[in-house]
Amino acid sequence: MxxxxxxxxxxxxxxxxxxxxxxxxxxxxxxxxxxxxxxxxxxxxxxxxxxxxxxxxxxxxxxxxxxxxxxxxxxxxxxxxxxxxxxxxxxxxxxxxxxxxxxxxxxxxxxxxxxxxxxxxxxxxxxxxxxxxxxxxxxxxxxxxxxxxxxxxxxxxxxxxxxxxxxxxxxxDCHIRLGHIEWIASFAPDLLKPFTDYMIATYFPDCLSADHPVLAFLEKVVKNTARLIADWQLIGFAHGVMNTDNLSITGSTLDFGPFGFMERFNPAWINNHSDFTGRYAYQNQPAIGHWNLNVWLPHFMRLSGISRQGLGEALAHYEPVFMQRYQTGLCDKIGLPHDEDSLGVGFDWLTLLQDCRLDYTNSFRALLALIAPDDFTFEAQLLETLNQEIENQGDKARQSWQNWQSRYQALWQKLPQEEVINRLTANNPVYILRNDMAQRAIIEAEKGDFNEVARLFELLSQPFKVQDIATNLDITPPNHDAPPLSISCSS
Known part of the structure; x- marks a missing residue:
């Protein structure tokens, strides 16, 4: 090495x-x-x-x-x-x-x-x-x-x-956290400038040529954090413990504790059983990312030439970067270009998932069977399950689903079919790490059998491809009446 x-x-x-x-x-x-x-x-x-x-x-x-x-x-x-x-x-x-x-x-x-x-x-x-x-x-x-x-x-x-x-x-790529600067500010403030210089030179060397390297660096941290959390939201990932000591300056996911991947769609899902107030619920992650940056940035006012206005301008990039990334990603997930009509259909799709408590990953993947059912037999099975679940919830759910399909069809039929299919397949995985999948691997491992760990590792290596090594349990969400699963911080 x-x-x-x-x-x-x-x-x-x-x-x-x-x-x-x-x-x-x-x-x-x-x-x-x-x-x-x-x-x-x-x-x-x-x-x-x-x-x-x-x-x-x-x-x-x-x-x-x-x-x-x-x-x-x-x-x-x-x-x-x-x-x-x-x-x-x-x-x-x-x-x-x-x-x-x-x-x-x-x-x-x-x-x-x-x-x-x-x-x-x-x-x-x-x-x-x-x-x-x-x-x-x-x-x-x-x-x-x-x-x-x-x-x-x-x-x-x-x-x-x-x-x-x-x-x-x-x-x-980095283990420096927002909390490193918080420690320096409290216990070794004389290190703020040399440590900031180190972070810029090591992880953001392109900022060295900026008119104000420190502000350019801070802006990059803000933007990277916004993009990361948008990506989490799009895939249905909840970190569970978004403390400032668990966020990297490079915008890379760090410190896996009571994390989870969304199954039945519930924006208010709390996956950490120690989070009694829901501070780190899935739907709160974007706001918490902004909060963390807001308490982190003022420490840099100790540096020469850094004003509150400059920090405010750096932080102001967070919301537009997040929204651009998330909205474009949501349109990609339904196979459509980013525009107002696509966004409306995308957000209504999320509402339908929430109202009917449908599986997040399976439902997005099932859209392929609406576009080309003969070419996507696996996805057709997912769509059949989705149809049945909606049917079981009565006339209102059924009508909402039919209305949504009509609006969606009117948009995707204006585009080349291959373009829609490519977007759908590239942005919607077949497999995520469901809680039951991880738990089954853990149970076997605690008995001394690590074969399920190896199988899941291989399965998750190609999450966008239907695989022979998969089982029905790998795509099965919890029952409708199952309570939301939360994970212990104990590790």
């Missing part, structure tokens, strides 16, 4: 150097061969032969420089003070085969000075969810961390019960 450990050269107040604490008898669960190739890991025999011990914390290869990052943050809207890598270590930074900087971060590495009341460990169930969740988003084309590999062990970890300790190496 081409090591480029620049964070470890920064002021030592920003981190604590330490090796990982080894897990007891680490056992391989799964390894991401394609990611290993991308970052150059697969080209090193030492890394390939010892990957289980590396992730298990027993072996630190030459070139690694493990450290725990210090940062702070607002959690559920309240200032939480100093936080930091309480169970993770930045192992190394490398240049991948595209010339891009990547962080290798070990999660479940043991206690650090920032562990607070935690034990520094991760458990198998949450590690599997992050491993598959990051892979799913990445293959859907959404900016996200992914994971190189995952191991389990005989190390007991106390959560609600005694569980198996596990670990994974997360690979992301």
């Amino acid at each position: 081409k090591y480029h450990n620049t964070f470890s050269q920064l002021d030592p107040r920003l981190y604590h150097r330490q090796p990982p604490t080894p897990l007891d008898s680490p056992t391989p669960v799964h390894f991401n061969q394609n990611l290993a190739k991308k970052i150059g890991w697969s080209e090193d025999d030492d890394l390939m032969q010892n990957w289980v011990d590396i992730i298990g914390g027993a072996y630190v290869p030459k070139g690694f420089c493990p450290l725990a990052m210090a940062y702070a943050g607002h959690q559920f809207g309240q200032w939480a003070g100093q936080l930091g890598d309480g169970r993770g270590l930045l192992l190394a930074q490398v240049i991948d085969n595209t010339g891009k900087l990547q962080d290798l971060h070990l999660k479940g590495s043991g206690l650090t000075p920032y562990s607070r009341m935690g034990d520094g460990r991760a458990v198998l169930r949450s590690s599997i969810r992050e491993y598959l969740g990051g892979h799913a988003l990445t293959q859907l084309g959404i900016a996200s961390s992914s994971a190189l590999g995952i191991v389990t062990s005989k190390t007991p970890v106390q959560r609600e019960t005694i569980e198996s300790g596990a670990a994974l190496i997360r690979v992301a």
Whole structure:
């Protein structure tokens, strides 16, 4: 690998150097061969032969420089003070085969000075969810961390019960969070300028030629965050814990906790069972992204030449960038160009999904069977199920569905059929990581069988393609009368 450990050269107040604490008898669960190739890991025999011990914390290869990052943050809207890598270590930074900087971060590495009341460990169930969740988003084309590999062990970890300790190496383009600046502002304000210079030079070098590099950098962070959250909304992804310490400056999904992919469409869905007020409900994510940036940006007023007006102008980009990305994406998802008529039909489609509690992913994919039923037999089955569910809800739902189809047909028939089909297939996956899919893999893994983890990893590698390895359970939403599923923060 081409090591480029620049964070470890920064002021030592920003981190604590330490090796990982080894897990007891680490056992391989799964390894991401394609990611290993991308970052150059697969080209090193030492890394390939010892990957289980590396992730298990027993072996630190030459070139690694493990450290725990210090940062702070607002959690559920309240200032939480100093936080930091309480169970993770930045192992190394490398240049991948595209010339891009990547962080290798070990999660479940043991206690650090920032562990607070935690034990520094991760458990198998949450590690599997992050491993598959990051892979799913990445293959859907959404900016996200992914994971190189995952191991389990005989190390007991106390959560609600005694569980198996596990670990994974997360690979992301950046692990600097909004919370890093919050920490600097509170505990080391003299570092604000050099750290800002580092962020610009390392992650946004094109801003160096701008008239005001810092403002150009802040504008990019704002826009990247807006685009990421628009992408989440379009695919039906809910992060669950959008604290400022969980958002990356590069606009890449980071820190998978109680995340989930939307099944039956409910904009008010709360997927974190600790979110008692619904702050991080699916429909609130765009507003929370803006809120987080709004509390982050004022710290830069300490820098020369940064005014409140300049920060306001940077933040003002958030809403139009989000709306452009989301509205264009919604039109793409129904196979139509971005215009007023398409938007009206798109938003009415979402209303129909919500009123009838239809499955978000299946319903969008089923539209292909309205356009070319003879060419999309799988999607025709999805459409048949959709029709039956609407039929079961009575005359009002049936009439709304018929009216919508008429309006939709009037628009798509004006376009070349191939154009509509290409938009639909490119923007609507067949497979997402449904909660029951992840849970089945976890149950088998806890018995020592990792075949379902491997199958789901392969399935999610091509989410837009109908695959033979899929089962009906991979496309089956919860029953209509099933309560909304929320996930524990315990991990």
